[in-house]
Amino acid sequence: MMSHGYGMGIGWFLIIVAFALPALLLAAGLLVAQFQRGARSEPGATTPPEREAERVLAERLARGEIGAEEFEQRVRALRAAWR
Incomplete structure (x- = not known):
C-alpha cells in the first residue's frame, strides 16, 4: 500500500x-x-392520580394479589372518590 x-x-x-x-x-x-x-411520553406530562391508582390495582390483579371482585369494588370506590 x-x-x-x-x-x-x-x-x-x-x-x-x-x-x-x-x-x-x-x-x-x-x-x-x-x-x-x-x-x-412527552416531557413534563404526568399520569393523573386516578389513572395511576387504577394501574396499580390492575397490576395487583395481574399478580394475583387481589381477586376480580375486589378489583372492581376498589375501582368503583376510586372513581366515586374522584368525582
Missing part, C-alpha cells in the same frame, strides 16, 4: 472512515431511538 515513499496515501483515509463510520451510525441510531422514546 505504499505509494513511492509518500506514506500510505488513501490508506489513512480508509482507516479513519473504518473507525468513524460505525461510531457515527451508532450515534445516529441512539439519537433516533431517544427521539422515538421521547415522542411516546
Whole structure:
C-alpha cells in the first residue's frame, strides 16, 4: 500500500472512515431511538392520580394479589372518590 515513499496515501483515509463510520451510525441510531422514546411520553406530562391508582390495582390483579371482585369494588370506590 505504499505509494513511492509518500506514506500510505488513501490508506489513512480508509482507516479513519473504518473507525468513524460505525461510531457515527451508532450515534445516529441512539439519537433516533431517544427521539422515538421521547415522542411516546412527552416531557413534563404526568399520569393523573386516578389513572395511576387504577394501574396499580390492575397490576395487583395481574399478580394475583387481589381477586376480580375486589378489583372492581376498589375501582368503583376510586372513581366515586374522584368525582
